[in-house]
Amino acid sequence: MHAFKKIKNADTLLSGGDTASRKVVLEIADRTLDKLDxxxxxxxxxxxxxxxxxxxxxxxxxxxxxxxxxxxxxxxxxxxxxxxxxxxxxxxxxxxxxxxxxxxxxxxxxxxxxxxxxxxxxxxxxxxxxxxxxxxxxxxxxxxxxxxxxxxxxxxxxxxxxxxxxxxxxxxxxxxxxxxxxxxxxxxxxxxxxxxxxxxxxxxxxxxxxxxxxxxxxxxxxxxxxxxxxxxxxxxxxxxxxxxxxxxxxxxxxxxxxxxxxxxxxxxxxxxxxxxxxxxxxxxxxxxxxxxxxxxPDSCIYAQQVCREMGIPSMILTSFLEGESKDAGVFFASIAREIQTYGNPIKPPCVLLSSGEVTTQILDSSVIRGHGGPGQEMTTSFAIAAVKTSGACLLSVDSEGTDGTATVAGGITDSSSSAAASARGISLYQTLREHSCFEALEAIGSAVFTGNTGTNLCDLNILYVPAMGEY
CATH class of the missing domain: 3.40.50.10180 (Glycerate kinase, MOFRL-like N-terminal domain)
Structure with missing residues (x-):
């Protein structure tokens, strides 16, 4: 098994969910961050x-x-x-x-x-x-x-x-x-x-x-x-x-x-x-x-190098990603479904890579009930929309190690995360409305902790889509 250098809570992140997909995504992220130190x-x-x-x-x-x-x-x-x-x-x-x-x-x-x-x-x-x-x-x-x-x-x-x-x-x-x-x-x-x-x-x-x-x-x-x-x-x-x-x-x-x-x-x-x-x-x-x-762009380029070393087909989707974080989560879930169902724009199993800096608009601070950041909101939103794509897994981290107001780098969710949240009485919709994604992700073992990574290249997003029938 890969010895993680940058991701400090890998054991927790691999203790539930679609473990096989999470292993792929976490290893790519860890090896990429190490190359960027x-x-x-x-x-x-x-x-x-x-x-x-x-x-x-x-x-x-x-x-x-x-x-x-x-x-x-x-x-x-x-x-x-x-x-x-x-x-x-x-x-x-x-x-x-x-x-x-x-x-x-x-x-x-x-x-x-x-x-x-x-x-x-x-x-x-x-x-x-x-x-x-x-x-x-x-x-x-x-x-x-x-x-x-x-x-x-x-x-x-x-x-x-x-x-x-x-x-x-x-x-x-x-x-x-x-x-x-x-x-x-x-x-x-x-x-x-x-x-x-x-x-x-x-x-x-x-x-x-x-x-x-x-x-x-x-x-x-x-x-x-x-x-x-x-x-x-x-x-x-x-x-x-x-x-x-x-x-x-x-x-x-x-x-x-x-x-x-x-x-x-x-x-x-x-x-x-x-x-x-x-x-x-x-x-x-x-x-x-x-x-x-x-x-x-280096983060996606290095991540693609890691994918080649691991023998996994990959595609750099964009290094210009901007916009509302929760909307990006829905977008990545829709891409994952297209890949698994029709093989577009790349056949599964595969990895899609992106980087950039999504943001979270908060018009009224009084609605905030917890902590979080754009990467955590993206993966929370992905979890809701990815339930129809078995094994799809998205990691989104702020590459320097802290995302928004939380002390974690970001989040990782998969097609089973929404059910895991529901089993604990957590509404991911309410979590997004109240900007408390950290608390929700932490509760289901999906908040990614790295500490200082030694780099700072905004968001790194890694999406893994297995072939239909693998799960």
Whole structure:
């Protein structure tokens, strides 16, 4: 049996339901997440030989640097920052890493770890951001900054622009996440009310004349798959260290189009609507050196590699998946039925892979009766619609290890999950209405727990469909 490295509660997940289908899906997910671990990815391109730091195909003579600083933020920051900290050792002057969850296994030599807030910012993230600003503002041309960034940095490295407060950032993030807006629109608003995000950290480093090496993971829908990660990535953008593709006009359009003008803090609306060109985020950093470890399509590509190794036919359906999470669950169930009944678009047994970032619209927070996230809502919805497709099994996880407001990565359900819920007196329809999918999935042994995975590529969805008659 496959020895699971990333999925911590595999025994529970395999204790019920369509076990054979679950084994297939869980092994694909586990092996894919292992291939994506950023600690291994960074160590494969970074090494220190004497005074010479090698990062990919570039080198830096550290004897010519006065100070070397490491900054990191994001949901994959634990592993990313550890990799750089372990390579540099005593050569590192100081590091600051802002993570979502600190794990007991995390070990650092010269790096201070702060637990920021995600999806909503918190005081500790703000405290870390202010220390970063103090270090940068005291630096000069002889200093080197290495920054490791992944998705989630907008909330974790929270530092409001002048005139705004941390509570303004918290309230703005909360409103935008529940508005039905996509991540591009949400980021357009968040980045333009921040003193560090949207490239403002890189601008600060540039303004003092210091050098920046950026290492990132891109979870943006539409970013092409990676190729040779040892080659500097010229098209790097967004997060606190790269040029920002969103604009003030995008931010203004988002708050109008998603009808949140009256829900956002008045200070934020006034700030965005009156901001002049000097408040725009930077659009280019030609002197910085960037490396991109992984992008969103990589998860499907690596998962398909695993399927080949396992001898299972597979198809990448899309790496652009967006929209309402519960609707996506119904869609995947309908595809599973088509596959099993008619063999379209691929004959069973087979695996369909997808990635992207579905969202959950919550118009009235008073209806919430529990915890959950888009991956859990997708698999709960799938469970209802998949009862007519024997053995069909869907896993949906937020690849960094936490989905929405729950401490689990997501969920896994199959054609028997709805009956399992009913046997425990659980209505999956009510669960979806009350946004309490975590409690329901946990009760039927279908909430997937990983902890920090070392990557952050939004949602990974794996659908297995056996041939009719296998169950």
């Amino acid at each position: 950023s600690y291994t990815r960074i160590r494969s391109i970074m090494r220190l030989e004497g005074d010479i730091l090698h990062v990919g195909k570039r080198t830096w003579d550290l004897s010519k640097k006065r100070h070397i600083y490491l900054f990191g933020a994001g949901k994959a920051c634990n592993h990313m920052a550890m990799a750089v900290d372990h390579v540099l050792g005593s050569r590192l002057t100081r590091g600051i890493a802002i993570v979502k969850i600190r794990e007991e296994a995390d070990t650092f030599q010269k790096t201070d770890v702060f637990v920021g807030g995600h999806p909503l910012p918190n005081e500790e993230g703000l405290r870390a951001a202010r220390q970063i600003i103090e270090i940068v503002d005291a630096a000069g041309p002889e200093d080197l900054f290495i920054a490791v960034m992944s998705g989630g940095s907008s909330a974790l490295m929270s530092c409001p622009a002048d005139g705004l407060t941390l509570q303004d950032e918290i309230d703005t993030t909360d409103v935008m996440l529940k508005s039905g807006a996509g991540i591009y629109e949400i980021n357009a608003v968040r980045r333009h009310i921040s003193a560090l995000n949207g490239g403002m950290l890189a601008k600060r480093i540039r303004d003092v004349g210091a050098e920046l090496i950026g290492i990132g993971i891109s979870d943006a829908v539409g970013t092409p798959a990676t190729t040779d990660i040892s080659v500097p990535y010229a098209a790097y953008k967004s997060t606190p260290i790269g040029p920002d593709a969103t604009t003030l006009e995008d931010a203004r359009a988002a708050i109008v189009n998603f009808d949140v003008v009256d829900k956002l803090p008045k200070r934020v609306v006034d700030y965005l609507m009156s901001a002049g060109p000097d408040k725009e985020t930077p659009k280019a950093f030609p002197d910085n050196t960037y490396f991109l470890l992984n992008t969103l």
